[in-house]
Amino acid sequence: MGPVSNALYFITDALGSLRANTLTALFTSVTLGFALAIFALFALLFMNLNFALGTLGDRTNVVVYFDGATKGAEVKKYSTLIEAAEGVRSVTYVSSATALGELKSEFGGQDLFSGIDSAMLPASFEVMIETEYREPEDLAGVVAGLKKLKWVESVEYSAEWAATLSSVLRFVEVAALAFGLFLAIATIFIITNTIRLTVYARRDEIEVMRLVGASDFFIKAPFFIEGVVQGLFGGLISLGLLLLWRWILAANIPDYLSFMVVLPASTVTLLIILVLAGVATGVAGSFISMAKFMKI
Amino acid sequence: MIDMFHVSKSYDGNTKALDDVTIKIDKGEFLFITGPSGAGKSTLLKIIFGSESPTEGQIIIDGRNYYRIPRKEIPPLRRRIGFVFQDFKLLSNKTVYENVALALNVMGVGQREVRRRVLRILSYLKIQHRANFSPMSLSGGEQQRVAIARALVKEPAIILADEPTGNLDPELSIDTIELFKEVNNKGTTVIIATHDKSLIERYAKRTAHLEAGRFTY
Numbered sequence: 427m428g429p430v431s432n433a434l435y436f437i438t439d440a441l442g443s444l445r446a447n448t449l450t451a452l453f454t455s456v457t458l459g460f461a462l463a464i465f466a467l468f469a470l471l472f473m474n475l476n477f478a479l480g481t482l483g484d485r486t487n488v489v490v491y492f493d494g495a496t497k498g499a500e501v502k503k504y505s506t507l508i509e510a511a512e513g514v515r516s517v518t519y520v521s522s523a524t525a526l527g528e529l530k531s532e533f534g535g536q537d538l539f540s541g542i543d544s545a546m547l548p549a550s551f552e553v554m555i556e557t558e559y560r561e562p563e564d565l566a567g568v569v570a571g572l573k574k575l576k577w578v579e580s581v582e583y584s585a586e587w588a589a590t591l592s593s594v595l596r597f598v599e600v601a602a603l604a605f606g607l608f609l610a611i612a613t614i615f616i617i618t619n620t621i622r623l624t625v626y627a628r629r630d631e632i633e634v635m636r637l638v639g640a641s642d643f644f645i646k647a648p649f650f651i652e653g654v655v656q657g658l659f660g661g662l663i664s665l666g667l668l669l670l671w672r673w674i675l676a677a678n679i680p681d682y683l684s685f686m687v688v689l690p691a692s693t694v695t696l697l698i699i700l701v702l703a704g705v706a707t708g709v710a711g712s713f714i715s716m717a718k719f720m721k722i
Numbered sequence: 723m724i725d726m727f728h729v730s731k732s733y734d735g736n737t738k739a740l741d742d743v744t745i746k747i748d749k750g751e752f753l754f755i756t757g758p759s760g761a762g763k764s765t766l767l768k769i770i771f772g773s774e775s776p777t778e779g780q781i782i783i784d785g786r787n788y789y790r791i792p793r794k795e796i797p798p799l800r801r802r803i804g805f806v807f808q809d810f811k812l813l814s815n816k817t818v819y820e821n822v823a824l825a826l827n828v829m830g831v832g833q834r835e836v837r838r839r840v841l842r843i844l845s846y847l848k849i850q851h852r853a854n855f856s857p858m859s860l861s862g863g864e865q866q867r868v869a870i871a872r873a874l875v876k877e878p879a880i881i882l883a884d885e886p887t888g889n890l891d892p893e894l895s896i897d898t899i900e901l902f903k904e905v906n907n908k909g910t911t912v913i914i915a916t917h918d919k920s921l922i923e924r925y926a927k928r929t930a931h932l933e934a935g936r937f938t939y
């Protein structure tokens with residue numbers, strides 16, 4: 427018999443076994459679906475939160491003050507030089523007049539500053555830092571580089587802000603890694619144990635198949651197919667749960683919690699990822715559960 | 723066909739289930755392995771079947787040495803051997819037909835051929851009317867016929883049977899042995915392990931007697 431009728435036999439056998447053990451198979455798919463959904467939800471929260479924190483990093487700015495009065499041409503030249511420095515993303519020139527305007531709007535009342543001439547406020551360059559240079563040590567390096575420019579009088583930045591941000595980011599990363607690892611282990615544990623039910627239900631069959639001369643491949647193939655089918659359904663169920671989560675929460679939560687429901691990818695991309703993850707987990711679970719019975 | 727040289731088997735390291743066993747079994751032979759319970763009969767059959775490996779000695783089947791048989795060579799070996807297990811090892815969640823068909827399915831035989839051969843062996847053993855029943859709804863004698871059908875359906879070169887009359891009344895026991903004789907007459911090597919002395923006395927066949935793992939001819 428050729429590979430085609432062999433494949434047909436395996437598929438018939440696997441579907442037959444799924445039908446005979448509908449409840450167990452369904453239970454496995456649903457468990458897989460929930461596990462994947464929890465994992466996906468966690469990944470989603472982490473990605474969104476990380477993104478939100480990343481935008482906080484844009485506040486890491488450095489202000490460069492410089493000597494004397496500047497003409498338009500010099501502003502342009504200085505700006506280009508600063509922009510060329512290592513770790514600099516962009517440069518904005520803040521003239522004395524702009525600085526005064528900002529100050530006034532920040533403190534609301536104009537009276538307070540009525541006696542102040544814009545010339546008393548120095549002009550400056552506001553420098554935005556590249557994402558990769560926002561760690562305290564890197565930032566110090568960037569600042570040192572800027573200080574070397576001979577027309578620069580002083581460079582100001584908040585080392586404290588940089589340190590706080592970096593420690594918050596690191597904490598989130600470590601916490602996410604630890605929790606993600608825990609979730610992954612828990613998921614694998616739950617899945618293999620659930621699938622073990624399916625395999626356990628067929629342990630006599632595995633034994634008898636071996637006794638009548640079945641190859642390992644012949645024994646494993648139906649379980650492989652079962653794993654694929656269960657994984658497929660598990661993936662679909664997890665996507666359903668995820669969409670349900672968004673649907674229930676989206677209408678009822680304030681804006682600042684929107685990171686809990688924004689999906690970081692399109693539904694189709696999520697579908698593909700979740701189904702692939704489901705199939706991979708299903709197959710892996712089948713094989714891990716089966717390994718024990720293959721020794722017979 | 724089967725050659726065992728100085729085969730010893732110890733399960734736990736000290737007591738020997740088989741102790742320096744040497745035997746030559748020719749193609750087409752009919753052999754009784756006898757001896758009291760615990761003498762090592764089942765162990766001997768298991769070694770031929772590749773489900774136990776000898777602690778010492780050599781076993782050669784069809785010119786191949788099966789001492790420490792590699793895992794992937796077990797399936798081809800078992801396809802040439804029909805084993806009738808003492809506890810039958812039938813699957814209760816499958817029908818009689820499916821149980822017997824499994825032996826051919828694992829060999830990759832096409833479904834039409836499977837059907838033809840399974841129905842033929844079931845009617846040969848007079849259990850075709852039970853084809854769609856679960857083995858659990860059958861009597862002990864019928865279950866044994868299903869087990870024999872599964873062993874015979876692949877037309878193996880060797881039949882091994884472990885206490886095939888253990889659960890049967892005397893009349894059925896004789897029927898069963900007659901059946902094995904018929905199979906043997908067609909050229910199949912048959913090896914039967916039994917502690918039933920009356921059976922051996924009834925048939926003047928070659929007999930190898932085991933006592934505590936040793937042959938006493």
Ligand SMILES: Nc1ncnc2c1ncn2[C@@H]1O[C@H](COP(=O)(O)OP(=O)(O)O)[C@@H](O)[C@H]1O
Binds near residue numbers: 733734758762
């Ligand atoms: N799987 C096993 N583990 C440990 N000891 C075993 C095992 N199988 C058989 N034995 C021992 O090996 C000896 C021979 O057993 P067995 O081959 O079953 O004898 P028989 O079939 O003649 O009754 C007995 O002492 C038995 O207790």
Ligand SMILES: [Mg+2]
Binds near residue numbers: 763764
């Ligand atoms: Mg025995």
